[in-house]
Amino acid sequence: MDSTKITAATVRADFNDLTAVIHYTRAAHKLGLWASERMLIERFFPDHSAPLLEAGCGAGRVAIGLWQLGYQRLTAFDFAQELVDQAVSLAAERQAGSIRFFTADATRLGKCHLLDDTLFSGVLFMFNGLMQIPGRCNRRAALHGLRRVCVPGAPLLFTTHDRDSSPGERALWQLEAARWARGEQDPRLGEFGDRYFEEAGTGRTFMHLPTRTEILADLAATGWTHEYDAMRRELASESRAVRDFSDDCRFWVARKP
Ligand SMILES: C[S@@+](CC[C@H](N)C(=O)[O-])C[C@H]1O[C@@H](n2cnc3c(N)ncnc32)[C@H](O)[C@@H]1O
Numbered sequence: 001m002d003s004t005k006i007t008a009a010t011v012r013a014d015f016n017d018l019t020a021v022i023h024y025t026r027a028a029h030k031l032g033l034w035a036s037e038r039m040l041i042e043r044f045f046p047d048h049s050a051p052l053l054e055a056g057c058g059a060g061r062v063a064i065g066l067w068q069l070g071y072q073r074l075t076a077f078d079f080a081q082e083l084v085d086q087a088v089s090l091a092a093e094r095q096a097g098s099i100r101f102f103t104a105d106a107t108r109l110g111k112c113h114l115l116d117d118t119l120f121s122g123v124l125f126m127f128n129g130l131m132q133i134p135g136r137c138n139r140r141a142a143l144h145g146l147r148r149v150c151v152p153g154a155p156l157l158f159t160t161h162d163r164d165s166s167p168g169e170r171a172l173w174q175l176e177a178a179r180w181a182r183g184e185q186d187p188r189l190g191e192f193g194d195r196y197f198e199e200a201g202t203g204r205t206f207m208h209l210p211t212r213t214e215i216l217a218d219l220a221a222t223g224w225t226h227e228y229d230a231m232r233r234e235l236a237s238e239s240r241a242v243r244d245f246s247d248d249c250r251f252w253v254a255r256k257p
């Protein structure tokens with residue numbers, strides 16, 4: 001097996017790949033917001049005129065869903081140019097052309113001059129995008145960068161998997177821990193909790209699966225105050241189409257003090 005470590009370049013290439021582009025574009029066109037996403041957006045982002053930033057917007061599923069809910073001042077970015085192109089095209093088709101889309105890397109927002117003179121009243125990083133950043137220090141850089149472009153009091157909504165969320169998950173991760181202890185883990189992975197897999201119709205996916213404790217520590221280390229978290233299954237019963245598109249996940253809300 002190729003033992004080259006997975007980097008941001010690997011992840012970006014995987015999201016720019018045709019299979020992934022078709023998968024996320026189809027979701028943006030047909031699926032829209034999940035019931036759980038809509039519920040938390042309406043609860044934690046009550047002001048429709050507040051400027052909001054979406055990180056990892058992909059083909060625009062969430063940004064266009066927000067616009068359809070009546071949010072008027074939307075900015076969204078992704079580091080995969082092919083997906084951003086799809087988002088721009090769908091926004092034009094849905095007459096949501098006032099959404100500002102651009103290409104940027106969430107771990108390097110300090111270098112993004114497009115964000116120089118804007119402060120946001122809230123940030124979203126949906127469907128586990130933050131966890132698709134390899135390296136905990138890089139995920140922390142993204143959390144830190146997003147906090148810097150927000151006003152005090154701004155909420156951050158994001159999702160992750162949770163490797164402690166069920167007895168089945170815990171058993172699988174115990175086996176994986178034993179593999180790491182023997183040095184027999186997938187050599188392309190950098191940290192315990194990482195996974196890299198391929199699915200027909202979705203393409204290759206890198207994902208870090210954290211524990212709840214890990215995310216609480218990352219929020220504290222990057223200046224966010226934890227406010228809320230819950231598993232999706234506790235929030236809403238999603239349609240079959242949403243469940244086919246996405247596994248259960250943990251929703252997080254943190255706030256800039
Ligand atoms: C699972 S997809 C979700 C896309 C979209 N938000 C949705 O829910 O359909 C995660 C997205 O995060 C983006 N992403 C991952 N790492 C990123 C980074 N460092 N900077 C910007 N975007 C990133 C990927 O390109 C991908 O579009």
